[in-house]
Every structure is written in structure tokens, then in C-alpha cells.
Amino acid sequence: MIIVLKAGATGQEIGLVEEKIEAYGLAAHTSRGVERTIIGAIGDERKMQPEAFEGMECVEKVLRILKPYKIVSRDFQKEDTVITVRGQNIGGGTVALFAGPCAVEGREMMLGIAAQVASCGASFLRGGAFKPRTSPYAFLGLGEEGLKYLAEAREATGLPVATELMDPRDIDLVVKYADVIQIGARNMQNFRLLTEVGRLDKPVILKRGLSATIMEWLMSAEYIAAEGNRQIILCERGVRTFEPSTRNTFDVSAIPVVKSLSHLPVIADPSHAAGKMSLVEPLAAAAIAAGADGVMIEVHHDPETALSDGPQSLRPDTFGEVAARLKGIATAVGKTMGKA
Amino acid sequence: MIIVLKAGATGQEIGLVEEKIEAYGLAAHTSRGVERTIIGAIGDERKMQPEAFEGMECVEKVLRILKPYKIVSRDFQKEDTVITVRGQNIGGGTVALFAGPCAVEGREMMLGIAAQVASCGASFLRGGAFKPRTSPYAFLGLGEEGLKYLAEAREATGLPVATELMDPRDIDLVVKYADVIQIGARNMQNFRLLTEVGRLDKPVILKRGLSATIMEWLMSAEYIAAEGNRQIILCERGVRTFEPSTRNTFDVSAIPVVKSLSHLPVIADPSHAAGKMSLVEPLAAAAIAAGADGVMIEVHHDPETALSDGPQSLRPDTFGEVAARLKGIATAVGKTMGKA
Amino acid sequence: MIIVLKAGATGQEIGLVEEKIEAYGLAAHTSRGVERTIIGAIGDERKMQPEAFEGMECVEKVLRILKPYKIVSRDFQKEDTVITVRGQNIGGGTVALFAGPCAVEGREMMLGIAAQVASCGASFLRGGAFKPRTSPYAFLGLGEEGLKYLAEAREATGLPVATELMDPRDIDLVVKYADVIQIGARNMQNFRLLTEVGRLDKPVILKRGLSATIMEWLMSAEYIAAEGNRQIILCERGVRTFEPSTRNTFDVSAIPVVKSLSHLPVIADPSHAAGKMSLVEPLAAAAIAAGADGVMIEVHHDPETALSDGPQSLRPDTFGEVAARLKGIATAVGKTMGKA
Amino acid sequence: MIIVLKAGATGQEIGLVEEKIEAYGLAAHTSRGVERTIIGAIGDERKMQPEAFEGMECVEKVLRILKPYKIVSRDFQKEDTVITVRGQNIGGGTVALFAGPCAVEGREMMLGIAAQVASCGASFLRGGAFKPRTSPYAFLGLGEEGLKYLAEAREATGLPVATELMDPRDIDLVVKYADVIQIGARNMQNFRLLTEVGRLDKPVILKRGLSATIMEWLMSAEYIAAEGNRQIILCERGVRTFEPSTRNTFDVSAIPVVKSLSHLPVIADPSHAAGKMSLVEPLAAAAIAAGADGVMIEVHHDPETALSDGPQSLRPDTFGEVAARLKGIATAVGKTMGKA
Secondary structure (H helix, E strand, O other): OEEEEOOOOOHHHHHHHHHHHHHOOOEEEEEEOOOOEEEEEEOOHHHOOOHHHHOOOOEEEEEOOOOOOOOOEOOOOOOOOOEEEOOEEEOOOEEEEEEEOOEOOOHHHHHHHHHHHHHOOOOEEEOEOOOOOOOOOOOOOOOHHHHHHHHHHHHHHOOOEEEEOOOHHHHHHHHHHOOEEEEOHHHOOOHHHHHHHHOOOOOEEEEOOOOOOHHHHHHHHHHHHHOOOOOEEEEEOOEOOOOOOOOOEOEOOHHHHHHHHEOOOEEEOHHHHHOOHHHHHHHHHHHHHOOOOEEEEEEOOOHHHOOOOHHHOEOHHHHHHHHHHHHHHHHHOOOEEOOO | OEEEEOOOOOHHHHHHHHHHHHHOOOEEEEEEOOOOEEEEEEOOHHHOOOHHHHOOOOEEEEEOOOOOOOOOEOOOOOOOOOEEEOOEEEOOOEEEEEEEOOEOOOHHHHHHHHHHHHHOOOOEEEOEOOOOOOOOOOOOOOOHHHHHHHHHHHHHHOOOEEEEOOOHHHHHHHHHHOOEEEEOHHHOOOHHHHHHHHOOOOOEEEEOOOOOOHHHHHHHHHHHHHOOOOOEEEEEOOEOOOOOOOOOEOEOOHHHHHHHHEOOOEEEOHHHHHOOHHHHHHHHHHHHHOOOOEEEEEEOOOHHHOOOOHHHOEOHHHHHHHHHHHHHHHHHOOOEEOOO | OEEEEOOOOOHHHHHHHHHHHHHOOOEEEEEEOOOOEEEEEEOOHHHOOOHHHHOOOOEEEEEOOOOOOOOOEOOOOOOOOOEEEOOEEEOOOEEEEEEEOOEOOOHHHHHHHHHHHHHOOOOEEEOEOOOOOOOOOOOOOOOHHHHHHHHHHHHHHOOOEEEEOOOHHHHHHHHHHOOEEEEOHHHOOOHHHHHHHHOOOOOEEEEOOOOOOHHHHHHHHHHHHHOOOOOEEEEEOOEOOOOOOOOOEOEOOHHHHHHHHEOOOEEEOHHHHHOOHHHHHHHHHHHHHOOOOEEEEEEOOOHHHOOOOHHHOEOHHHHHHHHHHHHHHHHHOOOEEOOO | OEEEEOOOOOHHHHHHHHHHHHHOOOEEEEEEOOOOEEEEEEOOHHHOOOHHHHOOOOEEEEEOOOOOOOOOEOOOOOOOOOEEEOOEEEOOOEEEEEEEOOEOOOHHHHHHHHHHHHHOOOOEEEOEOOOOOOOOOOOOOOOHHHHHHHHHHHHHHOOOEEEEOOOHHHHHHHHHHOOEEEEOHHHOOOHHHHHHHHOOOOOEEEEOOOOOOHHHHHHHHHHHHHOOOOOEEEEEOOEOOOOOOOOOEOEOOHHHHHHHHEOOOEEEOHHHHHOOHHHHHHHHHHHHHOOOOEEEEEEOOOHHHOOOOHHHOEOHHHHHHHHHHHHHHHHHOOOEEOOO
């Protein structure tokens, strides 16, 4: 950590900063420049919060040298993490294909869509039983009933299922039915929930928050990893910007940036990012071309009557055609896509 | 709701949209323009989700006419909501002054700061017992112990206490000690938590999410109100933008905008918005000048050793001087500030 | 245009709005709903500014139905615009490959890089003679001398050259040497400059402003087109967001969105978007996969000594390898890349 | 400047960085930590661009210690700059009150409004003769004719006039009539225009760009100052964010932040920030409470027929009432407002 002092900091003030650094067990290394004195803290800076120094009268700014996350960083583990669930891989040369409806709306609907996406090469099923909705008057999901249909769809297709967990009180229920637990964008900094899934022995998809920096996203992954669960899949789903023509702005750069900083696999959710079915294919293609380890695509047999996110859902036949073209992109970047 | 069709929409497509509107119990009102056909849905549009139409092939865009929230809107209640807790007001000509440490760090610390801010005119005490922190390695709060010290500080000063609730599993505990429940920015769309506090008979401070639009913020307030609890205080605390020189960008316009759209009181948290003690006074003054019904100021007896948010905390003596000057601004806008 | 009146608007107020619409030569079409009265203006709404109504006391909001741009819209021209310069295409099944240094630094440097990128399949040369720089103390370009080296590089390689125009006073100079004129992101709303290039008979690359919406970007293209020049190439180069790990956030969705709204070709500049050489390839690949009609890549023989944008420039040998892999992506989406 | 090397940087690589620093005439100061080697460059770091190091293979990141601007910084000049034009002050205990129409629409209109705002205490007149407009089909200003009416209004009222310059080709014309030159938000990084006004002996209002950081804004001021003109007035007018309920998000924190970093006066333009007349007063009040040295308010005798920005313009009588209340805020912060 580098502590930059204000112009005119006195010797006594410099001494106070040095003492504080040493009190944390680090060594202070002071350079008196012409315009500013700067003090380096040598040692494991993760023990110190920048705030501890920013609050001092004589301090102008504090610069981190090391990353504040550890277990999830590329420095900690050089090789890519590959996660395997019921024989299907995420990471390591495979582009995982998650597909299914936004919300589980009924038994037949779920089984029907599951069979169709499985036949088009999907490697994971998705579907929400608990839905976070902006309006209290909207459809909030079928709850346990929805989880049962998901489990039934898994039996029918052999594909593992991923579903969202919103509330720590639902953990036992969701764990009972799901193969992969999804933490939604709005819960990316629900730290209690992160701690709970960190204690599970199940893969977790951690969606990026609407305005989360990549550093904060990795810190949330660190929350999970710090409790012991290292089966974490990061999912880019668009960030909030000033641009109104798409629901969110899909941050495709986040894919290579995260892969350089962390060993964890990164997937993309173009359906939520764009909010429009016509954008799903170009964004999924972009994600794969940029190095994503998977894509998550919403499929609905009748988008016009969907209870949630109809406008961004593909019809099963369109999904089949899109999946075939995406395979071509995966091949162009030297990967295979979909079901093992 | 207005449904704009794509150029060249056929008579059959127009018919499908009209039928769908009527199926929701509204009347369809179609205008065929030179370039576009537009269909108005006359009736209570809150029964329909725009998505139901956006998913249709022939639809170009869907425009809402009414606001998606109801109980919290100015249309629903013309007069300002005024909330009174243990004799202290929020709204209605009073600028409430919330003060106290970011986190409760100990008994003596909490009682000491409480006594000091009370003597400077604070009307509410604040302090966190459960702290949401970006890093899993940071101080996470004292839990129930902290709540007890808060309650003790209330006994000593007579001032009501506000504290954060992060997890639905802590509700009974927090309700036992707190007068006002705070929902933090990161939980603004933790819909389960909102539903739970909506069932309480306690005032709730709802902080604006880091990238929440004003409409989404009011929808979250609607979640609480829809369950019965209408004692809601909205709190602007800065939004996330591209500007790095402040932790967040304090959106002072949100104050008059919310007051025009809703009857709920709005307060401001300049400490979290700015992240720097030197900005707390100008932002608090700006908030009051713009019409805020209260300000929330972090005070710490020794910001340099604070376990959380030291850089933005004022020392008690500075707080006293700032409070006196803020009273001058309150007077200039025709209000009184602080303890009744 | 739809004008939504405030609750309780009187008959007289409704009449005033109707008269105003009719004064613009459009027809007013009024629907009195339960909660709001809305008035549709039927006819060419581009004649009216929404502001003319937003300023009226009784108006709650004004919603546009039509797009404010015309000539550049897909409604105006269904087929894709394809631009051909000295035998090289932009649009229509070809992915144009623009390559060269950020700034022209000298004759040998420019000729050397030009020869190398030409041999790797580039179809256009790029290089700045006038450089917009944030700091007045930075290298501002060689001016006419730089333009001469660009022209010489064109003679040597046969490739057309693109270069930036910053000031209307330089038009004659730049037109004399360049094949394609580039308008930089900071000048996207320099309306006088747009008007001037609109009068030329040269293709213009119009970069998206750092915080320009897609609608504003298309309006700036309309400025050029309205003067007669329809050879416009839009260039996505990243927008400004809260994310600090990349210089800008490359908005890959803008590519398919623009292609649906407009017939103009769209290219991408991953070098400026990312600001880091390691991100250039993944972003270029993403852009091509999402449908871009070209990519612009900065190449420098010695990025460590570059006078501008070294950190994002590829070395010529790396460029050759990247270009070969990008061709694979272009093939996967059914296009050819680079020199005709 | 601090250069942080990647983990595992070799002795040879460290040597290259040290040499490069020394080649710029600074001293290198290397600390080998456990996880990273960091190299400090001691001396005037403004001679070096961070880019020169970011392009090196072994470099992880480069951190600036000093600010990249100099003449406009508080370090360079401790005392506030106060600018006096025809007896009216900006800065130093006075809140300047700029008022007038967005665009000069005619002689009578301009003289009428000028007389009214002068009688309500305005200290400067404003009005645009050259208007930057998003649409090529909108009113673009009266040009020289407008400038003449402004000059006539100055004769009539005795108040100095401020007006916008958009194009370097108009400088002689604008200088002939105006007392204060305004550079609009869209031209904040029109570096050629900045250089030109830097050579004038006239005060310049430099509006903040829609997505300009405070550092970039100050760098643009430095462009002007570096040419010799130090009569610079910074004007906050809102930045672009995700929030759609206001045209821009007025960044009130920018006022105290700029005043801590720079000695230049800072004014606010709440009319453009908000885009709505009902928000003009609360934002102007907030700006003054936060320390602004002036406010700029659009006034129009008939906002409903205004050719530009009607919805945000106050009627003269409303302006008078607002000005009176704003004076109360100015008094509360110990300043005087308006005409000397």
C-alpha cells in the first residue's frame, strides 16, 4: 500500500503514519519527494484497510498495490478452474450451454422446454422457482413446486439444473433439488447469502451486480471461497449505463479481464443483458468469441404469454438454429460447445 | 399504456394486440398514423406488464402512461407523510438530524458519542450492529451486543435509534432493540427483506441502491407499503457514476424529484455519498437547501481508528459546529432542524 | 407524438394542447382515460420539438413515437449501405481491417508499419496527424507533415488512408491527403464540424462519443447526411461507465442495435475501447462475431516508446497472428476479412 | 509516479524501467516487496506519461502521485481567484447571478428579458447566439444578429454579457460583442477551441462535459491557462448517468471537490442539469449551499413558445421570487448574491 501525504506534511505526521503501518506488522518505507512525501507499506497489505489511513489529517490518498481478493485470484492458482457437474463441464475448452425458461411456469411447460433444449445440445437446464421482481404485483415464482418440476426435467433429460436462491431461509429447499445454485445480480452483495453458499458443496453461479465493478464482483466470489466453496462460476449479465436502447450494457470486456485476474470460469447471460430476443444471438456470439466458458439462454415455447422476460426469450426452434451457429464460433476459437 | 407497432403491421397483427389488451380487461383504442399504428390501452394499466406486448413480433415499443407504483405515489395521497418516533418528527417542516457512528464498536464508545451528538441537537441516533462489508476479511459488526448498546444509548439520551437489518433471520432481534429499521443500499432490491419489513409496525429507512433509478426505488417502497407498513423514509446516499473523486455521486436532484412523485419523506446520507469528511457539510447543506426532510451524519470520537468508514466520520466537536451551520440553512428554507 | 396530461387537466388546457398540435400542421387525437388524458399528434412529428409541449403547465410528459433521425434510418433505406474506397469495401459481407499507428510519428515509422500491416491483410491504413490529447503538455501530432507520410504510405501499399479531422480550419489540408475522414469521439457533437464534412464527397468515420446514446450518435450522422454526404461509417469505441479496469466499456450491443436501426456500416475500435493490448484481440473478435463491418487496430513497431497510446498498440508480428485468428471468426459468421 | 511490476519481474526488467525513468530526468527508487516490486519515480512526474510505462511487458499498473494539471491547481495558487467584469464579481464572497434566455430569439425579446432580470438582481446577462443542437433540423441561433441584441441589452442594463463560442472561426465576432465567453459542455475537450480562448484577454466559462471527470475538466482548464488566460470560471451543469427522471444528474459534490483542488471559481447551471423548471430552484439552492460562486438561470417571457429549452426556463416573475429566496441561502452561508 502506498500512502501519499499532503504537501507540507510534518516530520511528526510522517512518524504517525509510519507507526501505524508498523502496528499492523508491515514495514514503512518513506520517500521524501520534492512535492510530496510518500510512504510504502511493505508486507501483506490485506491486513490493513485503506480507510485506516484515509481518515488521517495529513494523508492525501492511499493507493493499493495488491488485489484485495486472494483465493479467487490468478496469483493464488495459475491453472483455470474447471467445474464438472453430472458429467458436464464448465471451463477448460468447453463452452457450457445453459438453456431453459426464465421462470418455471408449470410441469408440462418445463418438461417440454427441457426436452427441446436438450435435443438442441444444451448442457445445463435453467429455470427460476423463486423470482426477484421489481414490482410486488408481478409473478414471483412457483417456489418448491417449481423446484420439483426442474428435478423432474433433470431426470427426463439427464442434464444438471441451475436455479436461483434468493433468501437464506430457502437454502435447504433449493439444495435438495438443484445441481447448481444461482445468486442473482441483485444479491451479489447480499453478504449473508454469500457466506451461506460458501459453506455448501455445490457449484455456485455468481451473477455480476448491475453496477458492480469487476473488483467488487471478485470480492463477492472471495466471500464464497473464504468459507470453503471454490466451485464458483462468474456470470456477466450486463451493467447499468446511460444507454436506454438495451436493458443493460453487456460488458464483453469483463470476460477477458476476469480471466486474466482470476482462475474461475466466466459465463455470459445475453438474455438478461439485452432484454430483447434479437440481440441474444449477437451477444452470445460476442461472448464466446471473447473467451466465455459458457452462455445462458432463455427459451420459452410462447414468449408472448411468458409470465416473466418474454421479450428476451427465444422459441425452441430458433434456439436450435442459434445454438448451431454459436457452435461455429466456439470452433473458431478452438473450443467445443454444449453437451459432453 | 401505448403500444407502438412496427411499420407495416398488418390488420391481423393489430387485431391480436387489441384482443390481448381486452383480455386484461382494458379497452383498446387504435390510431393508424402515416408511419406507425399506435394502440392505446385504456383502463388500469398496472394489471398488464409491458413485457407481455414487447414479446410480440409486430410491436416496436411499449410506453407506460401511468406510474407502476401506487400507494407511495403523490396521486394516491396528496399530503406529505410525517413520521413521528418517540416525539421526534421526520417530514412536515422538521429537518431530522440522525447522528452516530457507522458501526457500534463498544459500549463506552456508543454511549460517549450518543451523549455528544444529543447535546449538539441530534434528533435520532444511528449505529450499525450488522455491517455489510465488501471484504469478507473486514469488521462485520458486534451483532446483538451492538444492538444492546444502542438501546442503552437510547435510554441515556431519550433519542430513538435507527439501525440496519441485513438478513430476514435477524428480524426479531433487530425489532426488539430498534425504533427505526434501516434497509441498506445493497438490499434495496432484496425483495424478501422488503416484504418482511412491510409486515412490521416500525418506521423503515429505505436507502437508494447504488444504481437504482428513482422509479425502482419507489417500487421497492411500494413492496413495503403493499404489505401494510406505510412508515417509509427514503434515503438518498449517492449513486454510482464514472466520477472517481467521490465514492458515489450524491444525486441531490433526487430529493425534489421524489418529493414531487411521492408523499413520503426523503432524507440524505452525505457521509456515505461522499466518503470524505470534508464533503459532509457541503452535501448536507445542499440536501437541506434542496428540500430534504433530514440528514444522517456519521460521527466518531476518533476517525483514525474507526473500524468502519473512518474517513467520512466527523469528530463530535466538528459535528457540533456543522450542525449549527446546517440549522442556518434549514431556517433559510423555512424549517426547523433537530431535536423537538 | 403522445402528450400525457397531468391528472386533473381541464378542458381548456386540453384545448390549448390540441390547438398547438394543429398549429404545427398535425392532427390532435384525444383519449380521456380514467387517470390521465392523453393526446396523440398524428402526422410528421419531426416538425415539432417535444420541448414545445413539455414547457406547458398541464403536461406531464411527452413521448416520441417516431425516431428523430430520418435519412440514416433503416425505414428510409432498407438495404445496407456499402462503401467502397480505392477498391476496398466497408459493409456488405466484408469485414474491413483498418490498421496503423495511433499517431504518425515520422516517415520511416509510418512507411514501415504500413508495409507490415499491408502484408498481414489490412485493407485500410490509419494514423493520426492531428491528435486530441487530454493534456496540453502531450504530443499533439505532426500536422501536415504527418499527412504527407500517410499519403506516401498509401502510394507504397495501395491501401486507402483514414485520418482524423479536429478543426474546421484544417479541412482543405486533410481532404487533400486522406481517403477517409475520421471524426473523433470528442467531436461527435461538434455540430459545425459535422456540417462541414457533410458537404464533402469523402467517406466519414463517425466515432461514438464517450457518453453518447445510440440515438444521439445517429442524430450526429443525420447532421452529416442532411448536408448531402451519405458515405458514413459509424465506429463504436467504448463508452464511459463506472468500471475502472478498462479505459472505456466497449458496448458490443451497439453493433446489432445500430444495424437494426440504420443502414449504415458499423465498425469497432477495440484499441481505444480497452486501452490495453491484451484486450484488443478478444474485443475485436467479439465485435466481428456480433456483426461489425470492420475493426480498427492500432499497431506500433515499439509500443514502449510510442508517443501516444502505446499500451494498447500491438506489435506488427502480433498483429499478423491476431489478424489470422480474426479471419476465422469472420468466416464463422459468413464474411470475408481484409484486403479485397 | 509509482510503477508496480508484475509478480516475477526479473532483475533485467527492473533495470529497464529504472533506465527509462532516469532517461526522463527523474530518479528511480525501487522497493522489492514479497509479492510485488514497486519503483517510485522521484522528480517532476508531469514530464512522463503513464502510458510510456503501461506499454512495458513487465508493468502491472502505473499510479500517479501528482496531479496532471498545474497552473489551475490549489498547490500552484493558494488564494481563490476572483474575476471582476464591468464591476461584477465572480468568486470571493459573492454569488454571481447569471440570467437570460437560452437562445436570443429577437431584439425585443432579449431587451425585455434583460430589463426584467436586471431589476430582480441579476449580475450578468446570458443568451446564446450560436446554439449547439442535437438535431440538424432545430433552431441554431441568430448568429451575429443575436450578438448585437446582447450588446444592446448590456448598454440598456449595464450588466456584462456571457455567450457561447462554438467554432474557432467565430472568435473575432464573439469577442467583439461578449464580455464573457462560454465554452459549452460538448466542446469541453475541443482542444483547438480551448487553445484559442487561452490566448484571449476575456473571462471564459468552461462548462463540464457530460461525462467528464473532474480531473479532465481541470485539464481542459489547464489548456486555457497554459496559453496565458487565467480568467477561467468552471461551470457544473450535470453529468450523464443511468437516471432518466432528470436530463442530467447535477453533481453537487463537484463544487466542493473542485474548490479544494483548484483556486478557480465554480458556478452551477441548474437549468441545463435538470431540464425542468420545477427543479431549477432546489438545485440552485443546493449549489449555493454547497459553496458555488454563482448560478446561471434561464429565463424566458413565454417558455411555452421558446425556440430552445422552454421546459427549463423560468418566467420573469417566478425568477424574481426564486432570486429572492436564493439570496436567503447565500446569506446563510455568509455570502452576498447578485448585482454589486
